[in-house]
Amino acid sequence: MTSSHIDINGRKVWVTEQGRGTPVIYLHGIADLHGIDAEPGAFHMALGDQCRLIAPAHPGCAASDEDEALETIDDVVFHYLRVLDALDLDRFALAGSSFGGWIAAEIAVRYPERVEKLALIGPTGLAVPGHHIGDIFWYAQPDDGVRYDGLRDLLFEGPKTEIGMAVIPDKKDDIEREMGKYKVFRFASLIGFKPPYLYNPKLRSRLDRYRNPALVMWGAEDNLVPRAHADAYTEGLGDARLETVEGCGHSLIVEAPEQIARSVTNFLNE
Secondary structure (H helix, E strand, C coil): CEEEEEEECCEEEEEEEECCCCEEEEECCCCCECCCECCCCHHHHHHHCCCEEEEECCCCCCCCCCCCCCCCHHHHHHHHHHHHHHCCCCCEEEEEECHHHHHHHHHHHHCCCCEEEEEEECCCECCCCCCCCCCCCCCCCCECCCECHHHHHHHCCCCCCHHHHHHCCCCCCCHHHHHHHHHHHHHHHHHHCCCCCCECCCCHHHHHHCCCEEEEEEECCCCCCCHHHHHHHHHHCCEEEEEEECCCCCCHHHHCHHHHHHHHHHHHHC
C-alpha cells in the first residue's frame, strides 16, 4: 500500500491506496486503519488485492490536517465531496466501518447517482427509539484509571478477548497508537457527542433515496450498536441485505478480517 497527502482547500488529507480496478472508497472507524492503527490490517490488504482501495483519514485523524470549521455531519459530507473531486471520481463503490459507515450512508443518500454499491460494516448513524447506541465516550478513559474493560466490551465481542486486549491494552500503548486513539475519538466527538450518541435524527427517513445495492454487516455480539439499527438500515435502503457475523462484536474488520473482506469483495463483484 502507498500513502500520501492530497490538498483540499489548503488542508492536507492523508490517503492510503492499494490495488487497481474498481475504485472503492473506504471510510474508517475506531479500531481501524487511520484510527488506532497507523498501518493497514488484514482486512484492508485483502480488500486491496481485489479492487482499487482508497482509504482517506478523517479530518484530524492520522496525518490529515484538522478542519476547525467542522461541526456537523453535513460538514463531513462536504469535506468528502471535495476529497472525491480531488481524486477525480464521479462513480465509485463506498464502504465504511462504525462511524465511517454512518458517513458513507450520509454521502449515499445525498448523492445516490455517484455511489454504485454501498457496504456498511457495523454502522452507527441512526436514531432507533428504545435502542440507543452505547456511550463510547464515557469509556474512552480507562476504568479506575487503569483498565479498558468497558471500552473493549463496546468495541469487541467482550472485555477480555485476545484481539481486544491486543488492540486496546490496559497498559499504556506506544505513543503513536495512543495519539491515534486520541485523534479518532476527538473526531468522533465532533460529530457524535450528543446523547444518544453518534447519530443523525434525520438520516433514517432519508435512506430510501439510495436504491442501488447495499450490504449491511453486523456483529452478533455488538454491544455498541444494537441489532435494531442494522435492521433499520436494511429495511430503509432500497436494495439491501443484512449479514450477521457470529462471534464478533462491533469491530468486525479486526475480529474477522478475512471473512469481512471476502463478503465485501463478493458483494462488489455480484
